[in-house]
Amino acid sequence: MAEKLHFSLVSPERELFAGLVDQVDAPGAEGDFGVLAGxxxxxxxxxxxxxxxxxxxxxxxxxxxxxxxxVTPAGLTVLAEHAVEAV
Structure with a gap:
């Protein structure tokens, strides 16, 4: 079993997600990026x-x-100015 990444997504209103995942892809200001454990x-x-x-x-x-x-050794934290789950 592959190692999991701890991911947390927080907006000013609330924490939208916190838990272990396989991968997260995000829109960086200097280019999109993906993060895996390690x-x-x-x-x-x-x-x-x-x-x-x-x-x-x-x-x-x-x-x-x-x-x-x-991104730290503990995982990935996204502090978003605004975030909603896409439907």
């Missing part, structure tokens, strides 16, 4: 676009506008 640390600003969460063969998409993504 990724090297970095921080970047986000542009408007989808944050796609891949977990156990399922995909969930959240639309974000602005904010920051922080």
């Amino acid at each position: 990724h090297g640390p970095f921080m970047t600003t986000l542009k408007e676009g989808p944050v796609t969460v891949h977990n156990d063969g399922k995909t969930t998409v959240y639309n974000v506008r602005g904010g920051f993504a922080d």
